[in-house]
Amino acid sequence: MFRKELHRFLLTAQLADPAQFQSSMFSQSVTGPNNEADYETWRSNVGLLLKDTRQSDLHKSQKVLESLLSPAIDIVKHLTPETPPSVYLEILDSAFSTVEDxxxxxxxxxxxxxxxxxxxxxxxxxxxxxxxxxxxxxxxxxxxxxxxxxxxxxxxxxxxxxxxxxxxxxxxxxxxxxxxxxxxxxxxxxxxASKASRMKHHLSASKPKVSSHYQGICAQYGEECITLQSPPDSSEIQDLKRQIADLQTQLTRVTQKNGGKNQSKPEAKPKAPTPAIPKSHPPTPHSQPERNTTSKRPKPWYCFRCGEDGHIKPQCDSEPNPSLVATKGRLLKEKQQAWDAVNSTSEPEHF
Structure with missing residues (x-):
């Protein structure tokens, strides 16, 4: 009998006020729905209901029961419909309310x-x-x-x-x-929100030059903004890539050239003591070629990946060619040995 009366009362209440407590259910269940309110939120909403002097205590008690789900409703099942709503809250507070002072x-x-x-x-x-x-x-x-x-x-x-x-x-x-x-x-x-929506609609068709001003306004109002700046041109990207590749090639050549200069010179025979040259006279011109002999030693100006000339391995996109690389390496080694044999046995002229 009580359930029939309660069901009829709930239907009447939902027709009269369908939004009342529909968004504020409470069960204290671990597996409850995601939109379920915590106890303090539910308790605050019930407090507003209890302050309404236009409704009877019976109506308030029924609305409290309507907003409860299992297992929270199991605690007050023993109460009758005529029980004042304050008694419902007293029992629920003792079970679910915070115990902090x-x-x-x-x-x-x-x-x-x-x-x-x-x-x-x-x-x-x-x-x-x-x-x-x-x-x-x-x-x-x-x-x-x-x-x-x-x-x-x-x-x-x-x-x-x-x-x-x-x-x-x-x-x-x-x-x-x-x-x-x-x-x-x-x-x-x-x-x-209305102003941000109007700005999006208006500025989406505007020129890209106003994009920075538009983004600043949207950041102030905390709204998502559309990007009006056009992406970089593909030709500009390719030009930048070519410049980077040229810089890497130049850096590699300078590094190899400095490395060749720092190689140890072949051991030369002891030179005869030369007479002291007065400080006022400049050094004799024959000493300049002697300092530059090592720079003429053959170097590997070919790619260690494909064996072709004109580029180095980091910039190579060709298929690997180990046989060509090995052949050029063998020829380079023979040239270097021949050059070392000539320059290490040659005697510098003395004046």
């Missing part, structure tokens, strides 16, 4: 800041739920509720533009209620 809850409340990506209105609602729990535990007085709520919102909200726009700093002495402040925030958020 008011001072600890207030300290935690003061350390609650706006999360990344969280809207200011959602942050305010989260603060209101925490402050309600603190109020029930005696951590804050009812007369200080609105002032503490506005104070922490201004302190923990990172959107300074919104705070200045709504002049919230100037309202600390005469703070608005939670409902008034929430309406202000949601109105400002809706106005910003």
């Amino acid at each position: 008011g001072d600890d809850l207030f300290a935690k409340y003061l350390n609650t800041m706006q999360d990344s990506g969280e809207k200011p209105s959602a942050y305010l609602q989260r603060l209101q739920v925490m402050l309600n729990a603190t109020l029930r535990r005696g951590g804050v007085s009812a007369s200080e509720f609105d002032r503490q709520l506005l104070r922490q919102f201004v302190r923990g909200c990172w959107d300074n533009t919104l705070i200045s726009e709504l002049q919230l700093e100037q309202k600390k002495q005469n703070p608005p209620t939670f409902a008034e402040l929430l309406l202000l925030l949601r109105t400002a958020e809706d106005r910003r």
Whole structure:
């Protein structure tokens, strides 16, 4: 009999007010739905229901039962429909409400800041739920509720533009209620979203030169912006790649040239002592060719990958040719041995 009356009452209530408690279910189940509210959020919504003097206690008790799911509803199954809603809440508070005292809850409340990506209105609602729990535990007085709520919102909200726009700093002495402040925030958020949407629609067809200004505006309002800058031209990319390849080739040649100069010279026979040259006379010109003989030694000006001339292995895109590389290496070695034999046995002329 009780279930039939309850079912009929729930249908009537949903037709009269379909949004009431449909988005605020509570079960305390580990595997509950993702959109299920935590106990403090559910308790805050029930508190608003209990303050409504136009509804009877029976109606309030039925709405409390409607918003409960198993296993939370199992705790109050033994109660009758005529039980006052305050008794329901007393039992549920003893099972699911926080056990921290008011001072600890207030300290935690003061350390609650706006999360990344969280809207200011959602942050305010989260603060209101925490402050309600603190109020029930005696951590804050009812007369200080609105002032503490506005104070922490201004302190923990990172959107300074919104705070200045709504002049919230100037309202600390005469703070608005939670409902008034929430309406202000949601109105400002809706106005910003509408403006950002209009900017996207207008600037998406604009020239690329306004893209930097558009991106700066969207960053201020925290909205996603479309990219209006055109991608780099493919010819520019190819030109940059060619320049990098040329620089790498030049660097390799300089490195090889310096390496050849630093090679040890062949051991020469002892020279006869030469007479001292006066400091006023410049050195004889025959000494210059002797210093440059090692630079004429044959070097491997071919690719170690394909064996072709004109490039080096890091810039080679051809197929490997080990036989050609080995042949050129053998010829180079023979030329170097012949050059070493000639230059190591030649006697420099003495004057």
